[in-house]
Amino acid sequence: MFTFQESEIKNLLNALAKEYKVFVPAKVGDESKFVPYDDNVELYWDRNVLLSVKDKFFPHTEPMYKFKTKRKTVEIEPLASKDEPVLLFGVRSCDLQALNCLDQVFLTKGFVDEFYRTKRDQATIVALGCNEAEDTCFCTAMGVDPQKGNGADIQAYRTQGKFGMEALTEKGQKIIDILKSYLKEENLQVPETQGFQLQPDMDGVAEKLKGMFDAELWAEVAPTCLNCGACTYICPTCHCFDISQDVRGEEGFKYRCWDSCMFEEYTLMAGGHNPRPSKKERVRNRFMHKLCYFPERYNMLLCTGCGRCLNVCPVNLHITSIIGKVKEAN
């Protein structure tokens, strides 16, 4: 394994910033998220960031193309995508697994989403193992190894005042090559992640849910939901989007932005029909999508156990408790 002293980190990031646009986990006011690296950034390694890296590949709002409408004419002009290599340093296993979910959605089943693919292709990802689980973490229950970022280009660890790094891909090897002069080769004991408190039992849940569309559970849990959408906004795997336009006179641009299955308008049709008219249908769809429909379609869960939705839900309607209720249901 290649190692370097944690005190050296800024020198390494500076070296990488010459070749890449580097994003690092940082504290920004009350929030923590991935921000472009510069010397003044307050690096944040102790816990996972509040906002996942989802928006680096699938931004909240993303312009798609420009248009001009004048009398009977319509002009459509695609927007050039930025062509710059990006490096994300310190992505946790749960958030890497979320990217694997998004890859399924945006890159498979006949159509490739070019907006997503471009950013995905440009990115090199350094995963960072977790030493300590938070109260809301349950990644291991969802099949995620907190010390192994599935799909990363480099796996990094932070322990004993050092960082350790192992290249997993060619892209990752390039990072090692760039940093060579800073690195030392030595054995570093990979720490075991401590402190998991939540262990929802997923055994048989996806299969059982197939027969639970009409279960009483949904009517029981739905009334507490506020349909605020916070869970879908904060979720690293939620990928639903709306397409709309910003019009200024004859010119405008089409954009897509995050949307939420918690909102009534999400499925409301022009004629007034809504296949998911009340909280019950919307809450059911969210949990079914994550734990049953997505596994059926892509053979993987649409939940990585990051625990963010547990932190933000104002009424404590937790996916972990839903999993428990599904297990208990007759």
Next chain:
Amino acid sequence: MSSCSCGHEHDQAINPLIPTRAKVIKIVEETPDVKTFFISTLDDKKPFDPNPGQLGMLSLPDIGEAMFSVTDKGENHIEMAIKAIGKLTYTLHEIEVGQEVGIRGPYGNGFPLDYFKGKDILFIGGGIGLAPVRSLIMHCLRNREDYGKLTVVYGARSKADLCFKDDLFNNWPKVPNMEVFITIDKEEEGWDGHVGFVPAYVEELAPKPQATVLCGPPIMIKFTLPILQKMGFADKDIITTLEMRMKCGIGKCGRCNIGSKYVCLDGPVFSMEELKDLPPEY
């Protein structure tokens, strides 16, 4: 520049979410609230070549974009019959020939043409529900020898609300081995045809096809299904086409799911056998 499987060089990979510029070359007023739009590219080509039952995303970029079934296609155009029901469709009803639009597609699975081959087919439509069904009827007419007897049972609220009147009253009744039965909901002056709802009319006519295609308002489908089942149809021989709110059309944006299927991608055409495996949420 990158090569792709079509053998051409492209400046960039084709982005399925960006529409092609196109224009409306003809508008037919079907009913007081349905118009058919004929759409070509600016150089008079077909914007894309849809199979019967497939969909297209049509847009007035400053107003909005929505998914419509393609009603038929010609040498250099596709047709979409559109009912004025929301902001985009009301605006579409105000445009004139020559208006440019955005178009992308084709989307969805379309009708299972191989399955229909050699069969007698019953087409059941209600109101604007005849629009997607018409694409299959027109396909059968262009390949007449591949299909058996064609029977159309179609109903609308009133005589004025019947779509594709020229086909219903002039073109289709003249086709050999094809019958057209039309009904309206209530008696009205100047109408000496059948009066009554579609499900009851189907029961009364008791046709003996080998496959059925139906599309119409949910209430029509709800009451027609038991009748078809009583007539001895297996679920696999009852085919329908669904609609849902859609934004991307390519199975990414999430909203048109029924269980683990996306109507824009895995549908819009489903057999009753397939729908029985899915949650009843449409």
